[in-house]
Amino acid sequence: MNTDSHNAIVSNQFSPMAHSYLTSPVHANGADLDQMVNLVGGRPDAIALDMGCGGGHATFRLAPLVKKVAAYDLSESMLTVVADEARRRGLDNVAIQQGAVESLPYPSASFDVVVSRYSAHHWQAVSAGLAEMRRVLKPGGLAICMDVISPGEPLLDTWLQSLELLRDPSHVRDASLGEWCGLLCAAGFAVGTVTKFRLRLEFAPWVERMKTPESHVTAIRSLQQRAGSDVTQYFAMEDDGSFTVDTVLITAEVMGNNL
Ligand SMILES: C[S@@+](CC[C@H](N)C(=O)[O-])C[C@H]1O[C@@H](n2cnc3c(N)ncnc32)[C@H](O)[C@@H]1O
Numbered sequence: 001m002n003t004d005s006h007n008a009i010v011s012n013q014f015s016p017m018a019h020s021y022l023t024s025p026v027h028a029n030g031a032d033l034d035q036m037v038n039l040v041g042g043r044p045d046a047i048a049l050d051m052g053c054g055g056g057h058a059t060f061r062l063a064p065l066v067k068k069v070a071a072y073d074l075s076e077s078m079l080t081v082v083a084d085e086a087r088r089r090g091l092d093n094v095a096i097q098q099g100a101v102e103s104l105p106y107p108s109a110s111f112d113v114v115v116s117r118y119s120a121h122h123w124q125a126v127s128a129g130l131a132e133m134r135r136v137l138k139p140g141g142l143a144i145c146m147d148v149i150s151p152g153e154p155l156l157d158t159w160l161q162s163l164e165l166l167r168d169p170s171h172v173r174d175a176s177l178g179e180w181c182g183l184l185c186a187a188g189f190a191v192g193t194v195t196k197f198r199l200r201l202e203f204a205p206w207v208e209r210m211k212t213p214e215s216h217v218t219a220i221r222s223l224q225q226r227a228g229s230d231v232t233q234y235f236a237m238e239d240d241g242s243f244t245v246d247t248v249l250i251t252a253e254v255m256g257n258n259l
Pocket of ligand 1: 007010011014021027028051052053054055056057058072073074075078099100101102116117118119122123124
């Protein structure tokens with residue numbers, strides 16, 4: 001039996017693969033990143049935070065727009081990759097910090113922009129993470145949440161979470177858009193704009209990035225072969241196991257005074 005905590009499982013999953021997340025095309029590019037850049041625009045005096053920065057792709061796109069970016073993650077190895085790559089790119093305004101999103105080591109109302117991308121579905125306590133996001137954001141500041149989302153329908157939801165969990169034990173839950181809005185409101189945010197995207201996951205790199213054991217790869221392929229047409233069509237499942245998921249970018253602002 002595994003006696004590790006969930007956060008230890010997350011760190012153990014990501015740390016050995018930190019460099020793969022830097023080079024992964026799925027993570028390095030995306031219309032969501034382009035939209036994030038447009039939304040943030042030029043804010044030369046702003047301080048930004050990237051919660052669950054992983055290989056740092058949101059951090060690297062934010063850094064030229066703002067005064068300083070705090071790149072925050074559970075995994076020390078991810079942070080080392082981010083610091084090295086920031087140096088290589090000549091981005092001298094990136095400060096790394098290790099820790100869990102559920103307990104941020106920053107003062108209240110200390111950031112103008114807070115983003116999080118492809119990380120929240122690993123958080124053990126997403127409500128606590130979003131409460132911390134709200135606490136550290138200045139009134140009038142901008143929060144941008146980007147993640148894979150569940151289609152919401154029970155049939156499709158169960159299939160998505162099952163494939164994700166078989167691939168990676170650090171997966172907690174792809175929330176639906178409705179769940180995201182409820183969680184953000186409960187944390188004290190006013191939801192702004194919502195933009196949906198589709199993201200194709202190429203099967204071989206998708207399992208290689210998480211070092212999915214062969215037995216689980218076989219289980220995923222077996223499940224996919226038994227899926228009904230509603231599921232295969234929704235996720236555009238391909239013969240090699242590649243499939244397509246929904247992602248979202250949600251903007252939110254702090255409601256009222258958070259001090
Ligand atoms: C898929 S990677 C993030 C990708 C990255 N944000 C990007 O845009 O390319 C997920 C990251 O979230 C981090 N993470 C997961 N749960 C976390 C938590 N509770 N606190 C802090 N970081 C967490 C993991 O360590 C991992 O580096």
